[in-house]
Amino acid sequence: DAKTTQPPSMDCAEGRAANLPCNHSTISGNEYVYWYRQIHSQGPQYIIHGLKNNETNEMASLIITEDRKSSTLILPHATLRDTAVYYCIVRPYTGGFKTIFGAGTRLFVKA
């Protein structure tokens, strides 16, 4: 089973920041938090990942709480092309690193 919970859907205005929350209260000490997104009928696209420090790259920022039980993905200036399903995943250290997807959050960016 997926170890994360996310809201099923969110709306965001174009040009505004999109803040997507994720709860992973049972995360273990050496498990990373990964974010992927899937645009309709395509394979998932890697966005960002982190362990305990906040991370930023050209696509997004990842804010992880100090207790690591939750995180937020931030798309600083959402565009219409950011409309997708966003998946927050906790990746296990053992078990072949298999990645289990939860239901994700369907983000609608509106003009």
Place this chain on the structure above:
Amino acid sequence: GAVVSQHPSWVICKSGTSVKIECRSLDFQATTMFWYRQFPKQSLMLMATSNEGSKATYEQGVEKDKFLINHASLTLSTLTVTSAHPEDSSFYICSATPGQLENEKLFFGSGTQLSVL
């Protein structure tokens, strides 16, 4: 970034025939590859994990004789849907990772839409 190529993008076949889907890592060696299937408006469901040179590990409820996985090289894994039936119609996605470190990224193919008539 790393590229995972998946072919074909879509396939239509008659019921009872077999279909092979290829997944290639183009610029890295993939020690582990994963196969997923996805039904409309649902999340990805992990089917199996394949490691180069060894038998695949199937998730509970996935028929290993129905979905044959071969990972003969570090850059190629194949999924064969044997004796396909309409209920096997789905979006199949492969993914690959170059290593065993806990912070390795997972790279995904573009998916294969299978329609069984």
